[in-house]
Amino acid sequence: MNLKLILFIVILCLGCLSYSQDIVITEVEIEGNKRTKTKFLKRLAFVKRGSVVDSTIIAADVRRFKLLASVASASSKLEKIEDENYRLIYTIVENFAIIPGLNVSQDNNDDFAFRTSVFDFNFLGQNQILGGFYARNVFDSYGFYWEAPNLFTRKLGVGINYQNNVLQDPIFFEDGRDVNYKSTSSAFELRLMYEHNFKNRFEIGINVANEDYNYLSGNLPQSIPEKLGVDRVRVVGEYEHNNITNEYQYIDGFRSVFTYSFTLHSNGDNALLRNFFIGRNDFEYFKRIGNKGNWANRLRLGYATNDTTPFAPFALDNQLNLRGVGNTIDRGTASVVLNTEYRHTILEKGWFAMQANAFIDAGTWQEPGGNLGDLIEGEKASAFTGLGVRFIHKRIFNAVFRIDYGVGIGKKANNGIVFGIGQYF
Structure with missing residues (x-):
């Protein structure tokens, strides 16, 4: 009897297997x-x-x-x-991927500044990026880019760019004085790009650059020369963990992007320009709220080892971190910045969408020559809040025209309007 039962079970299992192919x-x-x-x-x-x-x-x-x-x-x-x-x-559903760009702002002389560009984000139909820009911000700048993330295999690609950036840079000193320099940076960069999987991507490359600073105006300390210059060879790279999902203007998930620059070799006439390591990590978290809402957050951490020079790499600026603060009003060798905003679609019809947003931007800086305790003490802390609006073309890649107005909270009485192409983050 047991033998018959066992035989029946075996036949039944084999039958199930045959129907579960x-x-x-x-x-x-x-x-x-x-x-x-x-x-x-x-x-x-x-x-x-x-x-x-x-x-x-x-x-x-x-x-x-x-x-x-x-x-x-x-x-x-x-x-x-x-x-x-x-x-x-x-x-x-395809995006239109040949994108002209125009950003208009105010330069450090309170004059008109702009940046115009044309990029094809789907060059050769393979999502390669080809394009360039021209900018006028007191002086003329330009650059060219080509990126092919999947050129060699589905995971391995390459990127090449050349930039010639010429700016009027304000340099801030501990005693409160500031000096304007004409900074010229010419750099050629080659990167290898590797996509381990859909969530993790790596880049590593070599950047060869020449940087010069020439005194323009201001009360220059005797210890700081009028002309500085350096030639550098740097290792540059990026690691991105991306667990983002998106549906047109709506974004959900988490992303972390770590970028770094490490000097292999440098020579010049002043050690003030010899940066050795600069690192920055952006942590981003997005959450869908109902059918039309989107909560967006970014925590940006930056650190540089050139902590004894006024030529600090992290700038406090409208377009970079705090909306309403002004155009390059301070610099630091370490920074902590938090941006949070709620975006709500108030109009959507076919290819067009319009969003309104409310935001809070806050940050703190380590002064050149200071220590990381400066970030905790908060003497250099700033916070801004404000409202904005977004005009979005849903079928054109990154076609978001944004306008924000930020007002300082607490000691900071600054306020101002900020606009550009693409979401702020």
């Missing part, structure tokens, strides 16, 4: 893409012809497509063709 995808199709190459998209996707159906891997492919500059939205659909044959269809 994995579903195999016999066709993979991509539709909706016009400029983005189908071959390129299939190269990025994990699911191939002959793959077993796995909903988590399909969802990962959809998320990967959404992260591309050329893709506004993506979805998937599984269809049964005949018998046990299944077709997987990815549907792509």
Whole structure:
């Protein structure tokens, strides 16, 4: 009797196994893409012809497509063709990815400043970035970029850029005086880019630069020369952990971006310019609130080892960290900045969306020659709050025109309007 029971169970299990075969995808199709190459998209996707159906891997492919500059939205659909044959269809909604840019601001002479650019974020239909910029901020600057993150394999690529930035830089001293220099930086950079998986990406490269400072105006201390210059060779890089999902103007998830620069070799006529390490980490957290709300947060930490020079790398500036503070009003060798804002879509129709936002920006700085305790003591702390508006073209990559007005909280009486292209963070 026991033998019959055992035999029945074995037959039943074998029968179940025969009916639990994995579903195999016999066709993979991509539709909706016009400029983005189908071959390129299939190269990025994990699911191939002959793959077993796995909903988590399909969802990962959809998320990967959404992260591309050329893709506004993506979805998937599984269809049964005949018998046990299944077709997987990815549907792509493309962004327009050739983007002209124009940022207008006020320079350090309180005159008109602007930056104009043209970038193709889907060059050759493979989401390569090609473009350049020209800027007028007291002096003329320009730069050229080419990035191909998937040039060699689906994970390995390269980036090249050249920048010639010429600015009027205010340098601040402990005794309260400030001096204006003309800073000229010419730099060529080559980077290798490696995408370990959809969430983790690495970059490492070499930056060769020449930097010069020439005195323009102000009460210059006797210990500081009128002309300074240095040639550098630096290792530069970036590590990004990205667990962000996005659907048009809405963003959800966490991202961390660490960037660094380490000097291998430098020579010049003054040690004041010989930076050795500069590091910055942006922690970003986004949360969808209901159907139309988005809570956005950024914690930015910066540290540099050139802590005895007034030529500090971290600037306190409207466009970089605190909206309303003004145009480069201070510098530091370490910084902690927190930006938080609530974005709410107040109008959405077809390709267009309009958001209103309320924000708080706060930060504290370590003065040149100071110590990390300066960050805790808060003597250099600033906080601003304000309101803003966003005009968004949903089918053009990063086509967000923003206007914010910030007002100082506490001792800081500064206030002002800030506008530009793209979300503030």
